[in-house]
Amino acid sequence: MKSENEVAQRVETLLGQMSLAEKVAQLAQIGGADWNFGPKAEDIIRERGAGSVLWLNDTKKFNQLQKIAIEESPSGIPVLFALDVIHGYRTIFPIPLAMAASWDPDVPEKSQVVAAKESRAAGIHWTFTPMLDNARDARWGRIAEGAGEDPYLGAAMAAAQVRGLQGEDPTDPERVLACAKHFVGYGASEGGRDYDPVHLSEAQLRNVHLPPFQAAVEAGVATFMSAYMDMNNVPANANRWLLTNVLRDEWGFDGFVVSDAFGVGNLVVQGHARDGRDAALRSLKAGLNMDMASSTYLENLDGLVEDGTLSGEQVDAMVRPILAAKIRMGLFEQPYVDEALLEQVAALPEHRQTARWSAQRSMVLLKNEGGLLPLSTEQQNIAIIGPLANSMEATEGSWMVFGHQPAAVTVLAGIQAKLPGANIAYAPGPDINRDVPHPFGEFNLSERKPIQTAEEAEVAFQTAVATAKDADLVIMVMGEKADMSGEFASRGSLDLPGRQEELLKVVSAMGKPIVLVLLNGRPLSINWAAEQIPAILEAWQPGTEGGHAVADILFGDVNPGGKLPACFPRSGTHAPLYYARTLTHLPEDNPRYRSRYWDGPTTPLYPFGFGLSYTTFAFSNLQVSAPQVKVGDSVTVSVDVTNSGQVAGDEVVQLYIHQKWGSDSRPMRELKGFERVTLQPGQTKTMTFNLGPDELRYWSTNVGQWIQDAAVFDIWVGADSLATLHADLEVVE
Numbered sequence: 001m002k003s004e005n006e007v008a009q010r011v012e013t014l015l016g017q018m019s020l021a022e023k024v025a026q027l028a029q030i031g032g033a034d035w036n037f038g039p040k041a042e043d044i045i046r047e048r049g050a051g052s053v054l055w056l057n058d059t060k061k062f063n064q065l066q067k068i069a070i071e072e073s074p075s076g077i078p079v080l081f082a083l084d085v086i087h088g089y090r091t092i093f094p095i096p097l098a099m100a101a102s103w104d105p106d107v108p109e110k111s112q113v114v115a116a117k118e119s120r121a122a123g124i125h126w127t128f129t130p131m132l133d134n135a136r137d138a139r140w141g142r143i144a145e146g147a148g149e150d151p152y153l154g155a156a157m158a159a160a161q162v163r164g165l166q167g168e169d170p171t172d173p174e175r176v177l178a179c180a181k182h183f184v185g186y187g188a189s190e191g192g193r194d195y196d197p198v199h200l201s202e203a204q205l206r207n208v209h210l211p212p213f214q215a216a217v218e219a220g221v222a223t224f225m226s227a228y229m230d231m232n233n234v235p236a237n238a239n240r241w242l243l244t245n246v247l248r249d250e251w252g253f254d255g256f257v258v259s260d261a262f263g264v265g266n267l268v269v270q271g272h273a274r275d276g277r278d279a280a281l282r283s284l285k286a287g288l289n290m291d292m293a294s295s296t297y298l299e300n301l302d303g304l305v306e307d308g309t310l311s312g313e314q315v316d317a318m319v320r321p322i323l324a325a326k327i328r329m330g331l332f333e334q335p336y337v338d339e340a341l342l343e344q345v346a347a348l349p350e351h352r353q354t355a356r357w358s359a360q361r362s363m364v365l366l367k368n369e370g371g372l373l374p375l376s377t378e379q380q381n382i383a384i385i386g387p388l389a390n391s392m393e394a395t396e397g398s399w400m401v402f403g404h405q406p407a408a409v410t411v412l413a414g415i416q417a418k419l420p421g422a423n424i425a426y427a428p429g430p431d432i433n434r435d436v437p438h439p440f441g442e443f444n445l446s447e448r449k450p451i452q453t454a455e456e457a458e459v460a461f462q463t464a465v466a467t468a469k470d471a472d473l474v475i476m477v478m479g480e481k482a483d484m485s486g487e488f489a490s491r492g493s494l495d496l497p498g499r500q501e502e503l504l505k506v507v508s509a510m511g512k513p514i515v516l517v518l519l520n521g522r523p524l525s526i527n528w529a530a531e532q533i534p535a536i537l538e539a540w541q542p543g544t545e546g547g548h549a550v551a552d553i554l555f556g557d558v559n560p561g562g563k564l565p566a567c568f569p570r571s572g573t574h575a576p577l578y579y580a581r582t583l584t585h586l587p588e589d590n591p592r593y594r595s596r597y598w599d600g601p602t603t604p605l606y607p608f609g610f611g612l613s614y615t616t617f618a619f620s621n622l623q624v625s626a627p628q629v630k631v632g633d634s635v636t637v638s639v640d641v642t643n644s645g646q647v648a649g650d651e652v653v654q655l656y657i658h659q660k661w662g663s664d665s666r667p668m669r670e671l672k673g674f675e676r677v678t679l680q681p682g683q684t685k686t687m688t689f690n691l692g693p694d695e696l697r698y699w700s701t702n703v704g705q706w707i708q709d710a711a712v713f714d715i716w717v718g719a720d721s722l723a724t725l726h727a728d729l730e731v732v733e
């Protein structure tokens, strides 16, 4: 591994040998896809070189382009190949929202280790992962790609993903550069509408949206990606406060920032920049290193330097961290990939085992009335009903890499494998489809099929009903298709799409034992099911081994222990909805005002942090090491958690605080500690958490900086954000 001095010296040597045109080329990330309009990647590389190529997933072509870069481009500098490997390359892991539902940082870390290994074997150097956008509006389709509504959980998951993708040694041939995206605030797009404007106070930014990104910097993330949308009327690409003052000056980030796709050119589209030249100038001065796919830098930066608007040093400053990253990872010494490697590495049995383990730990048991689950493996006559029951695509979820052919074990296949001797009937029922087609529908969905006519749907509906009638047990597999969440996939409603609930009601009325398995990329308003269906398992989009993991849980080989990383609203119209709100003058527990709306309750259907188990747990003996502590000092909070049931299981012990008064009003609850623990029946374990300045300080609107107040705090510890076991802590000057 080269020392930072050696890296810096090599950077300066390279810069000294490069023309302005070659330096500007390093600030360009160019599209490598066939559909990419504009000049071909090979032509640009041959003429000027390129910082990076994206939207290409072709190992042989990677080597061909790299050869051109090294042997034919003026500077001979190798190219970084980048791709969106969000939750797996060939072995697909649960979507990031699901991995966050494990409340176990090992899950995203171990999953991303495999994703990095397979990606690198394919020739990919850099993935646009982890997505760290805090999301409190489930209508936003990209909630699927993040860690949900809470910054403390989000920060833990951010650091874990960076560790998994990058490892400790930048020359490790089985790791990739990670990318903290979308910096910042994308998840707060108004109405949950993808790309819509965002308005956030500095307190909301610093207390909620920035912490996961800072955690990624502290974990050593190599790159950032700036967000598309206007944030307080300034797009991130042109926001110097964000990209330079906060990211570099305050946090000391020394990597580089790439825009989101076409983001620099979009400054004109968004009515922010006058023209391409203005867009390039604003972005570079803000501190944006690399222009993704818009060619705005390539077309304008040379001229801006030649006419004296920008200095050569301003360009050099943007090029340095890109060259440093290439030198640090050994790209000059090892620019090519072994084209036989991927098939030796992809989807190894141990990779699939990791995927099955991740999926098992990510699933959340939402309801289990009368202990219907786990089901007996003696079951002989089962109907599996629903449009997602045998969908590989819905099981793997959004953000598959280009060219990936879904190969997931579906829920149907998983249950068939679990009960080889049983009579298992399957009926999909009516199809579900988006009302507005996915913009890239023709690129990435393998199950593209003609839209059912109403008559065909009715036949499918009746077939499903008849199939259920003949069974002793019915497992309904419902939710959303892969293209109903992720990018370009916001929606106004959170209800089950299509005629799924109608079918659920008809089958439920038969009075048979019925289980609902959800495959979805966002919280859903399953109000009727929550009331009427005895057992509900939230399986998210669980990846390649998803069907096996569902069967492992339904039939008791695995006891579910996941918890919700975002609350489930009762309606899309209630979003944004989240637990960490400040109190109003009429709190919801006021018997006279029970709800914020007169047309129904506004409490979530399922709260943040909620999840059941096949066993039960009891919390007791909550202790604070001192009832009073000075500002700046710490206390230890301890609690006993006991498995009070009959089977081993996991509990996620969660610690919440509420500062009862201060310079600013503070949220009624904030997560400030969690740990997932496995307990045998009857076993008790004492869990301890630290509460100190890091947990108790916040950015104050009133004071305009980070502060820690002297005040009294509520402390709650329990199994979700409604925890009742309480203690007080007084912090004094």
Ligand code: GLC
Pocket: 084, 128, 181, 260, 261, 487
């Ligand atoms: C997309 C997404 C971003 C992705 C990038 C490259 O529009 O917003 O998350 O990494 O373009 O594909």
